[in-house]
Amino acid sequence: MKFLSNIPGWLKNKYILSVIAFVVWMIFFDAKDILTQRERTRELRQLQDSKAYFASEIAKEQKALEELKSNPAAIEKYAREKYMMKKDNEDLYIVEPATPKE
Template sequence: MAALDQHTKRLIRLLSVRNIGWIVVAVAVIYLLFFDNDSVFFQFKLSREIRQLKEENRTLAEKIKQNKELLKNFDNPAYIEKFAREELLFRKRNEDIFIVQPVEEK
């Protein structure tokens, strides 16, 4: 019975008003850190996603710039012929094409 009284007194001390306040604060902090929609981990995930999207945006802007330059060149007939010969391997009649590839050194 004495052990029960000591256990009860200890439990009452733990559940005093001041300790309950700290317990409530701890539970609130844990909730805000892990379970809330605006949790710290969710914010880290969103900031990482924002960084990735900004990088993708920069890459796509660079591709758009390159494509605009390429599109400007397609107004020039000489460029169109050069492109068709080099990239698409087109040829004129009675013309042979030789593809020369560099030799790999071992």
């Protein structure tokens, strides 16, 4: 038992060993360990940001829809911009921005 004499007294205490084993188990081996909880918290934050973004997009699209339902000029503008429609006596020119050459 000479090898036990080199171990400090606080490492021989069964309560301290139990607490150390519990902390190690909770940090690394448990299903709800700290590393997994941090990852889930980060994912939750990203999902909440996505939810806020999509809620604002839905509100914007609903506003545009109400505008299209009530304003005939908005319908004409939408058709001209999105579907490249024109009147019979008009010419339509599409100007695309120049892309930089590599």
